[in-house]
Amino acid sequence: MLSELGEQAKFLAGGQSLIPLMKLRFASPAHLVDLNFISGIAYIAEEYGTLRFGAMTRHAEIENSEIAAKVPMLRDCAAGIADVQVRNRGTIGGSLAEADPSGDWAVALLTLSAEVHCLGPAGERSLPLAQFVKDAYTTVLEPDELIKEVTVKFPPKGSGGAYLSCKRAAPVYPTATAAVELTVEGEVCQEISIALGCVGLTPIRAKEAEAVLRGQKISEKVLAAVGEAARAAADPQSDMRGSAEYKRTLAGALVKRAIQIAVRRARGEHIEVSPIYA
Numbered sequence: 001m002l003s004e005l006g007e008q009a010k011f012l013a014g015g016q017s018l019i020p021l022m023k024l025r026f027a028s029p030a031h032l033v034d035l036n037f038i039s040g041i042a043y044i045a046e047e048y049g050t051l052r053f054g055a056m057t058r059h060a061e062i063e064n065s066e067i068a069a070k071v072p073m074l075r076d077c078a079a080g081i082a083d084v085q086v087r088n089r090g091t092i093g094g095s096l097a098e099a100d101p102s103g104d105w106a107v108a109l110l111t112l113s114a115e116v117h118c119l120g121p122a123g124e125r126s127l128p129l130a131q132f133v134k135d136a137y138t139t140v141l142e143p144d145e146l147i148k149e150v151t152v153k154f155p156p157k158g159s160g161g162a163y164l165s166c167k168r169a170a171p172v173y174p175t176a177t178a179a180v181e182l183t184v185e186g187e188v189c190q191e192i193s194i195a196l197g198c199v200g201l202t203p204i205r206a207k208e209a210e211a212v213l214r215g216q217k218i219s220e221k222v223l224a225a226v227g228e229a230a231r232a233a234a235d236p237q238s239d240m241r242g243s244a245e246y247k248r249t250l251a252g253a254l255v256k257r258a259i260q261i262a263v264r265r266a267r268g269e270h271i272e273v274s275p276i277y278a
């Protein structure tokens with residue numbers, strides 16, 4: 001239908017980004033193709049060490065899924081999005097397709113081995129998440145191509161992760177977010193990936209901050225250096241959520257805190273996290 005209707009048509013998923021944009025007249029599609037009528041594209045499954053999410057899976061379904069909870073960061077992310085109304089409608093596929101610089105999913109998924117599986121008239125293709133988001137509100141999707149599924153490989157044994165956000169109130173987008181996934185052996189961090197959200201046009205992989213911790217014993221001193229490197233990787237703009245300087249400081253602090261939670265989870269502790277309101 002999208003191919004027939006042309007570029008004036010848009011998919012409708014949960015409507016939690018598209019409908020507000022239409023209300024503000026920032027988007028005026030001539031046609032909406034409602035994905036809610038397609039059966040079999042909302043599911044959470046576990047297969048051969050991989051988690052599979054149908055594109056129409058709601059944030060709330062992931063928040064409440066025992067399968068998804070096996071990768072705790074996924075639950076942290078889903079449960080922290082907006083409020084229960086938005087989580088009941090909004091979908092993982094819609095969130096990734098929207099590529100909002102303040103969106104949560106792309107940040108969390110960037111630290112995991114995540115792939116986006118797309119379907120269009122030219123067939124199917126799969127891309128690592130890092131290659132999917134091109135710019136603010138821009139992805140590699142062709143106008144008549146849809147996200148069909150998102151997959152996440154289970155992290156190896158000894159891994160832990162955490163996704164933290166800081167926001168002003170429940171139904172608003174965060175001021176800054178940080179995702180950390182790491183593997184520890186004894187006191188030493190063997191592998192780590194760090195991503196920052198809301199502090200750039202796209203999620204930022206803080207590779208220099210990762211390099212500070214990789215192969216090191218986790219200590220207060222090293223954590224301080226990681227936080228500083230994450231702060232330097234942030235590239236925020238001042239807006240009504242806070243000054244650029246404030247957001248940079250938040251990013252560094254969130255990364256340090258996320259590492260501490262990730263380490264405890266890697267050691268088998270069960271820790272609940274929720275957004276920090278400030």
Ligand SMILES: Cc1cc2nc3c(=O)[nH]c(=O)nc-3n(C[C@H](O)[C@H](O)[C@H](O)COP(=O)(O)OP(=O)(O)OC[C@H]3O[C@@H](n4cnc5c(N)ncnc54)[C@H](O)[C@@H]3O)c2cc1C
Nearest residue numbers: 011013014015016017018082090091093094097103104147
């Ligand atoms: C008050 C409020 C607060 C919010 N706060 C947050 C927040 O804190 N964090 C956060 O991450 N999000 C937040 N959101 C956004 C929410 O997460 C949306 O659910 C999400 O961004 C879009 O998902 P959707 O399913 O609603 O997509 P829709 O709004 O239906 O669609 C969004 C865009 O993606 C396209 N699209 C949808 N599905 C597909 C698909 N499968 N393939 C290809 N294209 C597709 C549509 O054509 C459209 O262009 C908030 C929304 C509201 C209304």
